[in-house]
Amino acid sequence: MSECYFNPFANPYLSVEFLLLTILSVVLSNISLKKISFPFKAKVTKAKPIPNDIISYVFPYVVSFMGISYENPEKLLGFAVFLFWMFAITYKSGQIIMNPLLLMFGWKLYEAEAEIDGNERSARVLFKGSLAPGEYDAQTIQDVYIARGG
Template identity: 65%
Template structure:
């Protein structure tokens, strides 16, 4: 099956499929499996963090490079998401 601009039904069907897959992966908590995040430059890192004096190893989703330092992050399920 090929997709071209001359067949808008196939293109629309493909876009609906991608949105459906994103919804499934998002609802299941498997955001990291979503290839669209990779396309838009998001990477998954494993980091040692310290919260209230307790150290732990967590998975962090961040756009671009992730050098060592202090960051503010939001937790969603078992993942931390850092913004610039």
């Protein structure tokens, strides 16, 4: 046992850089969501949550990369390619707004019937919490409305 050597931080600089990048991304995401202006008025008449099935498809693939080591550039490159493809798939499917980070902070995606600036429409609405019928302030980003209690 005295000859056993295990160093979980064999590449401390790279692991710390990735950790700092992750923390910075979380902070910037929260700041960005708080700084959105809401120029539209929306009256939601009916809303139902959109299931986040795409995330449940992603987790089994992520688990296969759990053994990534910073010492193996091939595995890091494979993981980067995987993340790129996941981004491309979610972007093309219109589910880019459904990422685990937003779910962790309480944001949910809804399919809603709403009157937005006097026009009735069916729209996808991102809202923090439960979206109930009522009046909201809204902003549109990439065919998705972001709403806040008005």
